[in-house]
Amino acid sequence: MDQFPDIFVRRLREHGVRYAFGIPGGPWIPYMEAMRRQEMPFILVANEASAGFMADVCFRLTGAPALCHGTFGPGATNLATGVGCAYLDRSALIAATTEQSDAMRHRVTQMNVDHQALFAPITKWTVRAEADTLTSTLDRAVATACEEVPGPVHIGLPVDLNDRNTPRGGSLPDAKATRPPSAGAIRAAADLIRQARRPLIAVGLTAARLGLHQSLAHLLDVIPAPVVLTPMAKGLLSETHPSYAGVLFHACSDRLTGITRQADLVIGLGYDPVEFDYEAWLPPVPVVHIDTAAAELSAPYELAALCIGDLDAAMQTLGTIKPLATEWDFAQLARHRDGLNSALHPRSEGFGPSEALDILRDILPPEGILTCDVGAHTHLIGQLWPTPAPGHLLMTNGWSSMGFGIPAALAASLCRPTTPVVCVTGDGGFTMMAGELITARRLGLNTVIMILADRMLSLIEVKQGWKNCPADSSRLFQNAFLDADRIFGVPVLKADSPATLRQALRQAFHTAGPVVVEAEVDGRDYHQLIARSYK
Structure with missing residues (x-):
């Protein structure tokens, strides 16, 4: 058995965590010492919100979660801004805050607020750590953070656990794979796509997170259609691609209506409504939503097919259908791109x-x-x-x-x-x-x-x-x-x-x-x- 901070740091390193960001309080010193011994950099920032932002971006670029820390009260509330970013921008991270002991947790005392209540609305899971179950708690925290849809997990670290001996734990559990959509859901989506004369493809954050630009390019070979992107999906399709129509919600996006209003079906590929609801721009046509998570539509809009599961698997399956002969005018789409660039x-x-x-x-x-x-x-x-x-x-x-x-x-x-x-x-x-x-x-x-x-x-x-x-x-x-x-x-x-x-x-x-x-x-x-x- 080792002391609690050493097990905390060692288990996170075993899960691939390489960076920690934050501003320490006194009770965090044993954790910084554990990081020093185990060569995990603790990066001091000027504001705890930055710690959350930086951990968020580490996941986006490496695929591994990072650790961010805030101390009692104001440290935790500052950290919450960065943690909320990871929650709504879909990035896995581990947020750790120092909490009062069980004896003082519900007492009126300096800097004491309920961190569990604070982080509950902006995390996938929040938990108060215990010495005897620390490794299993960390295993669940990392798994919860990284599985679809990824996001932050908060772990409260009671101050009186710093000197407690803690079991090391066994081997790491296997990660859960995202299941592919059901065959029936794929068939329903494919049938609607085949019937469409002017399908429009809306690509969103999930496709960008998963790096599916090659799958998108292949799909466009069989479904020749205009593509609109959400802002966080930039990079999935070249701005010079014949199907590129522009980015929703951002500058001059009112010009996209000349394209979107012609559609008779919208295919949402990895479209995460956290960036903007479908209804904010959708023409009055049916929607095929293909993503790792469900979406909601309010009347009078119609969610005609829902394909939930492994997004890449769904796109590859749809890429095997017979190439469509759509009725889009790609010369007009090229003129639209020129006009958008001028604007x-x-x-x-x-x-x-x-x-x-x-x-x-x-x-x-x-x-x-x-x-x-x-x-x-x-x-x-x-x-x-x-x-x-x-x-x-x-x-x-x-x-x-x-x-x-x-x-x-x-x-x-x-x-x-x-x-x-x-x-x-x-x-x-x-x-x-x-x-x-x-x-x-x-x-x-x-x-x-x-x-x-x-x-x-x-x-x-x-x-x-x-x-x-x-x-x-x-x-x-x-x-x-x-x-x-x-x-x-x-x-x-x-x-x-x-x-x-x-x-x-x-x-x-x-x-x-x-x-x-x-x-x-x-x-x-x-x-x-x-x-x-x-x-």
């Missing part, structure tokens, strides 16, 4: 965000990773940014928390140390997580942070304009944003034109360690870019 580049007198992103895309190598924060720029990136494969654009759209972009970029740099990584954030999101520049500097991460500085919460300012409301309350600052050449010891490069941005980015990507690039852009372009209606 994403509004003509303006100033230096706009579209031009800034085009310059970044030109400089960032194809294998590079872009993380983005939440705001008006997210809508633009989701539609504009050419994404060569899943995992090259990381965003939060189920949870949609500002502050995601910088921690996500740091985690990407940790997981892919030889890959160029850049975060694009607005000035609002940057102010939330600027403290993580210290984390990046301490770790020596070669991460570029590009701020699209327009002095506003631009997405809110656009929506205030729709309601004829003044935007004073959405203005972040006047005059200069970063008025020094360093912040927390990190170099700051400034740009206010295409030429100066190109020069700054080239310098940033050739500089060791983190670099901030402040690109001063004209946010008025967002008024022409943000979609007001999706139907």
Whole structure:
């Protein structure tokens, strides 16, 4: 038998956990010592929310869960923001918080709140650990987090267990495989698809999580149809593919209605409504939903077939049907793509965000990773940014928390140390997580942070304009944003034109360690870019 913290760390390492993120309280010191002995890095962050965001991204890029930690009370409530991101963006992680002993758990005492109640709505499972069953609890926690649909699990660690001897546990249990959909469900879906003249394929988050771009390409050989993507499915289909129609819900997506309204059937492939409900954009036609989890539709929309199980197996089976002769006009679809691209580049007198992103895309190598924060720029990136494969654009759209972009970029740099990584954030999101520049500097991460500085919460300012409301309350600052050449010891490069941005980015990507690039852009372009209606 070993002490509780040693068994806790050892079992998680056996399950493939390689990183831990958080801010320690005193009771966490024995766990950090156990991590040091077992060579699991504990990465100190500036805000516990970042710990959750970073653990989330580790799962997205490696397929293995990571550990995040918050201490009593405020540590746990801060951590909850990052854990909620993993819950609605479908990432497995283990969240551990320090809890009071059984004797003090229900007493009024400093920093004491009910962590089990706090995490219950934003996790797949929350549990209070016990010494005698720790390894079986961890086995169940990892299995629950990783099985479909993946998500976070919370483990409360009572403070009085730190010195308890704990059994080591046996071999790891086998992981459960996702079962394929029933043959009857596949037949029902195939029959509806064969009858359709103008099927439309909507591809979502699940397909991206599972990396099914090759299965999608093969399926399009037998079902020639337009494809719309949800934002987190970017990378599953090239923006130049003959079937590509665009991204739902993001910039200029009102233009997609010229395609979606022609459909007589919608095929949802890995479409997770956590990003946006079907009803928000769906034409009045039947839906075939093929995913690892069921979806709901409200009247008058019809869920004509439900195919639940192993998504890749379902797509491969459907790929064996006789190729369809659909009635889509692919020349019209090509003209639609050209028009969408033109709309994403509004003509303006100033230096706009579209031009800034085009310059970044030109400089960032194809294998590079872009993380983005939440705001008006997210809508633009989701539609504009050419994404060569899943995992090259990381965003939060189920949870949609500002502050995601910088921690996500740091985690990407940790997981892919030889890959160029850049975060694009607005000035609002940057102010939330600027403290993580210290984390990046301490770790020596070669991460570029590009701020699209327009002095506003631009997405809110656009929506205030729709309601004829003044935007004073959405203005972040006047005059200069970063008025020094360093912040927390990190170099700051400034740009206010295409030429100066190109020069700054080239310098940033050739500089060791983190670099901030402040690109001063004209946010008025967002008024022409943000979609007001999706139907």
